[in-house]
Amino acid sequence: MLIAPSILSADFAKLGQEVDDVLAAGADIVHFDVMDNHYVPNLTFGPMICSALRKHGVSANIDVHLMVTPVDSMIEAFADAGASMISFHPDASIHLDRSISLVKDKGCKVGLALNPGTPLYVIEEVLHKIDYVLIMSVNPGFGGQTFIRETVDKIKRLKQLIVDKRLSVAIEVDGGINESTIKSAYDAGAEIFVAGSAIFNAKDYKQSISALRDAIKK
Numbered sequence: 001m002l003i004a005p006s007i008l009s010a011d012f013a014k015l016g017q018e019v020d021d022v023l024a025a026g027a028d029i030v031h032f033d034v035m036d037n038h039y040v041p042n043l044t045f046g047p048m049i050c051s052a053l054r055k056h057g058v059s060a061n062i063d064v065h066l067m068v069t070p071v072d073s074m075i076e077a078f079a080d081a082g083a084s085m086i087s088f089h090p091d092a093s094i095h096l097d098r099s100i101s102l103v104k105d106k107g108c109k110v111g112l113a114l115n116p117g118t119p120l121y122v123i124e125e126v127l128h129k130i131d132y133v134l135i136m137s138v139n140p141g142f143g144g145q146t147f148i149r150e151t152v153d154k155i156k157r158l159k160q161l162i163v164d165k166r167l168s169v170a171i172e173v174d175g176g177i178n179e180s181t182i183k184s185a186y187d188a189g190a191e192i193f194v195a196g197s198a199i200f201n202a203k204d205y206k207q208s209i210s211a212l213r214d215a216i217k218k
């Protein structure tokens with residue numbers, strides 16, 4: 001299981017240090033929540049933050065979650081800025097197959113992000129072309145929201161679909177992940193866990209990250 005702290009909840013006044021600290025505290029991937037105040041009612045940051053962190057010396061995987069529309073220009077910009085993984089929302093892309101190919105042509109792992117209200121069939125025809133599915137367990141736009149429990153059943157159904165099709169697509173879950181919600185997502189089949197407030201709101205990042213890892217063993 002991989003832990004991906006969302007920098008949306010980090011202290012942006014010292015972002016480089018925050019990312020260094022969570023990685024030193026045991027995080028695996030850095031989750032970038034990119035919002036355009038169009039696809040979601042919030043505005044965050046652009047590709048320059050990604051290149052700045054690469055220049056700062058961050059070598060870990062940077063998992064860019066695009067909550068923007070249109071997506072293609074941001075796919076290119078974040079790939080050029082050092083993204084390792086890029087996910088986007090199918091309903092935000094003008095041409096799903098073309099956007100998936102663009103991420104792959106730029107050398108990044110490609111994921112599709114599904115809002116709680118978006119059914120699994122939206123990605124059925126392209127599931128074999130992608131590396132991971134980002135299951136949103138909150139409605140996108142903000143950190144610190146409550147985990148939507150119905151998501152657990154959706155993760156189980158997605159896992160079954162992946163098994164039935166004999167694919168090796170990873171399941172990433174995003175939103176409201178903390179010590180009391182992570183185990184249900186893990187047991188349902190999720191392998192990558194985005195956590196923003198559960199990690200960055202804690203004083204001790206090592207403790208909050210190990211608490212997430214320990215919680216799945218209970």
Ligand code: DX5
Binds near residue numbers: 139196
């Ligand atoms: C919401 C973002 C999530 C969010 C997670 O639109 O995609 O990544 O920042 O934050 P928490 O873990 O606090 O719910």
Ligand code: ZN
Binds near residue numbers: 032194
């Ligand atoms: Zn996210």
